[in-house]
Amino acid sequence: MTQPAARRGHGHDHINFAAHSRESLTTTSTIAMSLGHRFADPHAGKPPHTIDHQALMREALDEARKSPPKPSNYSVGALLVDGDNGEVLARGYTLELEGNTHAEQCCLAKFAQAFDVSEERVGEVLPANSAIYTTMEPCNLRLSGNLPCVDRIIRTKSKDGRAVIRKVYLGVKEPEKFVGENQGRAKLEDEGIECVHVSGLEQEILKVATAGHDK
Numbered sequence: 001m002t003q004p005a006a007r008r009g010h011g012h013d014h015i016n017f018a019a020h021s022r023e024s025l026t027t028t029s030t031i032a033m034s035l036g037h038r039f040a041d042p043h044a045g046k047p048p049h050t051i052d053h054q055a056l057m058r059e060a061l062d063e064a065r066k067s068p069p070k071p072s073n074y075s076v077g078a079l080l081v082d083g084d085n086g087e088v089l090a091r092g093y094t095l096e097l098e099g100n101t102h103a104e105q106c107c108l109a110k111f112a113q114a115f116d117v118s119e120e121r122v123g124e125v126l127p128a129n130s131a132i133y134t135t136m137e138p139c140n141l142r143l144s145g146n147l148p149c150v151d152r153i154i155r156t157k158s159k160d161g162r163a164v165i166r167k168v169y170l171g172v173k174e175p176e177k178f179v180g181e182n183q184g185r186a187k188l189e190d191e192g193i194e195c196v197h198v199s200g201l202e203q204e205i206l207k208v209a210t211a212g213h214d215k
């Protein structure tokens with residue numbers, strides 16, 4: 001029997017984004033594969049207390065490095081992760097998707113797309129204990145007037161109305177350059193979403209985030 005494309009190694013180039021339904025999947029790895037991830041996720045399958053948050057933040061930083069520099073925003077990277085076992089469900093970076101898109105928005109939209117649901121309904125197909133790792137605190141106000149990522153995170157609800165993004169891990173607070181003091185973390189915490197600062201990568205995160213800025 002021929003192996004499915006994804007198992008042959010370079011599969012992610014050939015996966016089509018056919019609609020998945022959560023019930024039809026054996027594991028979420030199938031979806032991770034269709035989103036272009038390595039077949040063997042080194043973080044997957046671990047008990048929550050052994051998840052290496054800094055390693056995941058480094059992977060979010062690797063995403064941020066792919067972002068095209070732009071003087072009027074930050075180059076940010078984000079991962080959507082299953083909080084129960086550390087599995088990376090989707091990755092995103094600033095301006096990855098068409099339009100003026102943010103990193104957190106991109107990973108939500110990409111996961112939604114893999115399940116053929118709209119970004120607004122992504123909570124219906126996410127694990128009940130999902131987390132976002134983002135190199136920068138999610139935005140609560142955008143100069144462009146687009147919907148802030150905090151609102152995108154808060155509206156992410158399961159079919160029975162439960163919040164499914166339970167935690168946000170952030171690498172740095174947003175600098176005050178564009179919108180003054182960002183109230184993103186405070187708003188998430190008011191909604192009961194736990195925010196955790198993963199320390200140790202601040203310098204590198206800010207260097208990448210501001211690469212496109214006039215110095």
Ligand code: HJL
Pocket residue numbers: 072073074075076077093094095100101102103104134136137138139141142143144145146149174178179
């Ligand atoms: C986060 C991102 C990104 C920002 N923050 N958490 N993820 N670019 O992907 C925050 C910054 C806004 C500016 C410009 N950046 O992006 O405050 O043009 O990018 O709507 O306010 O707003 P637009």
Ligand code: ZN
Pocket residue numbers: 102103104105138139148149150
């Ligand atoms: Zn944002």
